[in-house]
Amino acid sequence: MTRQGAPYGWQSVREEVLRRITGKAWLPGDPIPNEADLAAELGCARSTVNRALRSLSDDGLLERRRKGGTRVARHRVGTATIRIPLIRQEVEERGRRHGYRLIERSLCPPPRKVATTLGTATDEPLLHVVSLHLADGAPYALEDRWIVPATVPEALDEPFDRLGANEWLVLHLPFTHAESEFLAISAAEREIAALGGTPGDALIVHRRATWQGARPITFVEMTFARGHRISGKL
Amino acid sequence: MTRQGAPYGWQSVREEVLRRITGKAWLPGDPIPNEADLAAELGCARSTVNRALRSLSDDGLLERRRKGGTRVARHRVGTATIRIPLIRQEVEERGRRHGYRLIERSLCPPPRKVATTLGTATDEPLLHVVSLHLADGAPYALEDRWIVPATVPEALDEPFDRLGANEWLVLHLPFTHAESEFLAISAAEREIAALGGTPGDALIVHRRATWQGARPITFVEMTFARGHRISGKL
DNA sequence: CAGTGGTCTAGACCACATA
DNA sequence: ATGTGGTCTAGACCACTGT
Structure with missing residues (x-):
């Protein structure tokens, strides 16, 4: 039966x-x-x-x-679940060699949008780390990250010249909550300088903010090289 | 304690x-x-x-x-969970009025990419429904959909001139499995004709295929108007 | 009010991976 | 071989909500 x-x-x-x-x-x-x-x-x-x-x-x-x-269910509301692995993992899973290059590291107040998203004061200086990820030597993604020193003071002692902020954070501070956003931008000077390509290329961008409990950890914007696709299941 | x-x-x-x-x-x-x-x-x-x-x-x-x-966990692998609501719901949740316009409806063999994704024969005719979603009268998203008649024969009797294929499917056939993909494209003639904007605008695209058990239901490509953002949590 | 899902309990057996 | 999580059971009480 x-x-x-x-x-x-x-x-x-x-x-x-x-x-x-x-x-x-x-x-x-x-x-x-x-x-x-x-x-x-x-x-x-x-x-x-x-x-x-x-x-x-x-x-x-x-x-x-x-x-x-x-x-x-009457209206099956779909939910796409997208894995957000470390960039290095993602590159290596595709069978390519991962490279990393630090572009900028400084302590300064973030754009207002970043501060409001994280819920920090607009004049509170955050650690700004910009870097480039490579796959087999070719530009893969531009990482533009803001780290909240009040939550992660140890980050101030990290040079981030060899180990990406990406990995360092994930090793030191598990997050409990995150918000993501995907959008498309048209490549401008900044993106072309880092990723190559030509002006007007359509690029996909992933913005993410993470918290541990109520304390904001980081805001990151990943801009992927032309042709990148982000896939998910269910 | x-x-x-x-x-x-x-x-x-x-x-x-x-x-x-x-x-x-x-x-x-x-x-x-x-x-x-x-x-x-x-x-x-x-x-x-x-x-x-x-x-x-x-x-x-x-x-x-x-x-x-x-x-x-050593490496907290993030997963962004993105709600995929009906377009009408999505528009109305933003406090705007939803509109719908059918652009094309025909029965023909799909591009090979669609057939291989769904696992149908490349010469099997599928129902092709192209439509436009509006928000407060302005173009919101272009829906380009292929429906598998072998799985959903009732769809052949539907005109899709008032009720979007989007909603009709969800009401008639709950899916059990789906695959999603997000990417960015540069607006070409086709997108501009439907969505407005200017050539080279960066647009975000969401492709999705759904199945019920082993049987393919539909493949859809949603191209959103310029500036659209897709957000998710956790 | 009454019926449903949500949860807790105490005990048990099992599959599995490691030491 | 052994300790761990994975699961099932039978019974119980409770929270919520539709009638």
């Missing part, structure tokens, strides 16, 4: 529910049986069903409400 | 562990106590601790291995 010779466990409950959705036994908007009934039908404990349904709910395929019960 | 007046439950265990990480009691790479010990220390069941640690592990803050135990 349940499944053929499938492995037991919450995963198989998940698969069974998925099968009923894709098989159109349960349509978008339809209520599905409650946990207790499903558990009885499938011959397992309610907590096992709960685990499976919670998993599907996390993935946006089910909508659950106390007392209201569980329904097949 | 545990927490002040904090609410009990796995969330508070999660917070306590987070506190020890951010408070540098546990450094990146450090092993943390096993579930049984933590449960004893915090005065709760092991499964509660398990729930909390699994949550932190899902978020990439902990690394867990059977027998190896649990450690604070």
Whole structure:
């Protein structure tokens, strides 16, 4: 009645529910049986069903409400999950050799946009580190980073001439929360000087700010060389 | 011993562990106590601790291995989670009025790139629907979509002249898996004709393919008007 | 109010990777 | 061989919310 010779466990409950959705036994908007009934039908404990349904709910395929019960999601709101690895990892995963070059390192007040995003005072000096990442010797991405010394005082002692700020931060200070933004820009002098290419090239940019608890760590803008694509799943 | 007046439950265990990480009691790479010990220390069941640690592990803050135990992640690999709402929702959430205009609807074999991504035969005709989304009457995004009739035969009967393919699909066929890709392009004739702007404008593009189980549903390329930003969290 | 999901518990067995 | 996380169970209480 349940499944053929499938492995037991919450995963198989998940698969069974998925099968009923894709098989159109349960349509978008339809209520599905409650946990207790499903558990009885499938011959397992309610907590096992709960685990499976919670998993599907996390993935946006089910909508659950106390007392209201569980329904097949009407509007499957997609979420693209994009890995943000270290640039070095990313380059090496593509089978290329990673290079790094420090362009600038200074302590100065950031543009207002950076300060407001991080929530620091506009006149508080931040550590500004600009660097270039290479793949097989060719420009790969321009990293423009602001680090908050109040949160990461040790950064002031780092030269960042060999080890990128990218990696140094990740080794020293795990973040708990981040905000990301992707946009396209037209290459101007600054980008061409670092990345090559010609004026007007369309480049994809990834801006990110990270926090540890309530304390801002860093704001970074990665500008990738022409033709770069950022991919994600689910 | 545990927490002040904090609410009990796995969330508070999660917070306590987070506190020890951010408070540098546990450094990146450090092993943390096993579930049984933590449960004893915090005065709760092991499964509660398990729930909390699994949550932190899902978020990439902990690394867990059977027998190896649990450690604070050395390289916090970030993942940006980007909501992909319906365009209409997205526009209305920004407090603007959504408009829709069908540009083209035909049945023909897709470019090879589309067929290989979806895994359909290169000579299998797909439903091609091109449309424009407006916000307060101004061009917002150009939608270029290929729908697989073998999976969604009902789509052949839809005119898509009032209701966007975007919404129609989501109402009729929940997907189980998707792949996304973001890139930047330089506006050419086609984009300018639909979105306005001037040649060479940098535009951000979102390509997405979705499946239901093993069956391909659709491939879509959304090209956003100049200045658009796509944002995500965590 | 009553029914649903959300969670906790105590105990158990197992898969797995490491020592 | 052994300790760890992964999971299942049966039962219980609670929080929320629709009726």
